[in-house]
Amino acid sequence: MRRDRRYSDRRVPTQDRRLAVLLRWWLTGSLVAGLTACAQGGQLTPLGATLMGGGSGEDLPAQAETLPYATLVAETQGNQALLVMAHRTGEQGRDTYWQAGDRATLHLRDGVPASTAGFEALLLGRWHSAEARPGHYRVHAQWRDADGTVWQDEAEASLRCEAAEPVALPLTRLALERCTERLDWKSRSTHSQGVYWREPGSLRIWGGDMALWPDGPRLRWQVARPWWSEAEDTGRDDGQSPLPDGAPPP
Numbered sequence: 180m181r182r183d184r185r186y187s188d189r190r191v192p193t194q195d196r197r198l199a200v201l202l203r204w205w206l207t208g209s210l211v212a213g214l215t216a217c218a219q220g221g222q223l224t225p226l227g228a229t230l231m232g233g234g235s236g237e238d239l240p241a242q243a244e245t246l247p248y249a250t251l252v253a254e255t256q257g258n259q260a261l262l263v264m265a266h267r268t269g270e271q272g273r274d275t276y277w278q279a280g281d282r283a284t285l286h287l288r289d290g291v292p293a294s295t296a297g298f299e300a301l302l303l304g305r306w307h308s309a310e311a312r313p314g315h316y317r318v319h320a321q322w323r324d325a326d327g328t329v330w331q332d333e334a335e336a337s338l339r340c341e342a343a344e345p346v347a348l349p350l351t352r353l354a355l356e357r358c359t360e361r362l363d364w365k366s367r368s369t370h371s372q373g374v375y376w377r378e379p380g381s382l383r384i385w386g387g388d389m390a391l392w393p394d395g396p397r398l399r400w401q402v403a404r405p406w407w408s409e410a411e412d413t414g415r416d417d418g419q420s421p422l423p424d425g426a427p428p429p
Contacts, residue, residue, distance in 0.1 A: 237261075240349040240403065249406035251277055252349050253285065254399045264406050275406060285400070290384030291375070291422070292391060292398060299325040302391045307422075310335065318362055322392040332393055334362035334370075338422055343379050348386065349403040353378065355385055358422065364393040375422060376401075382422070383407065 239261045243250045249264035262277035262285060274293070277285045283297035288306075295302045303321040310316045314337060321331040340358040355376040363370045373389030386401035 243349055243403035246404065248404065249275075250349075250403040251285070252401050252403050253277075253279075256396050261403070262400075267406060272406075285398075290402075291387065292389070292400075295391070300396070302395075303329065305391070307336075314338075318360075320392045322395065330392070332364050332366045334364040334393070336360055336362050340377075346376055346385070348401050353385065355379075360389070360422075362393075367393045369393055377422070384422070 239252050239259060242261055243252065246263070251262040251264075253260055253262055260279040260283070262279050264275055265278045265284070266276040268274050268276075269288070273289050275287045277287065279297075281297070284295065285292060286294040286296075291305075292302065293305055301323045303323055305318065305320045308317045308319065316336050316338075317333055318336045319331070319333045321329065323329045338358055338360050340356045343354040343356045345352055346355045346357075355378055358375045358377060360373040360375065361370065362373065371390045371393060374387060375384050375389075376386045377384045383405075385405075386399075388397065388399045390397050
């Protein structure tokens, strides 16, 4: 993803090293071999051109339209990029890894950001846990700033979902619930809000707008071409949605 702060080669915690190994394996195996084999007449395939980076001012939805691969359109700190799914793993494929042309990487778990790679400041992990009070839960975040210092915090969270309304996505238009997540962070005595757009019934998350950590950069993303299929079980009981039921609209 195009940005001012470039990748740093500092030593990183074990979790980041495991992710880096995974990405290097995929890049050196699937990407390099695929680009070598699929380039014809000195030109890259659409996937190769996307991952190797393109010019500025590109129409990202139009670019996603030409690709038969799972893709996201993402934006952070004023920079926008098309991300292609590089790897899918975990129980029922719940963990997906997405790369931009400059190797900036986003890890989604059940469609929600779980970690990042390729930036000086990194989201090392983000996850949920139950809270005793009904309608509330906890969000845990660990991140590393540009100076290499690792921080962590947890927030009491609540979610409120509105009735589904049509939402324009890069390649389609769907009726989605707008779910607002309020986070009251414990250590920093601050609060933030995030928004998710999810599909009623399946609870698939098609996009979001959230701060990756307290007072951190916001990330906005939308699914262009989904990675799941209708044949997959999309029920929340099978772990396909990390979000609790939101309060019904008034």
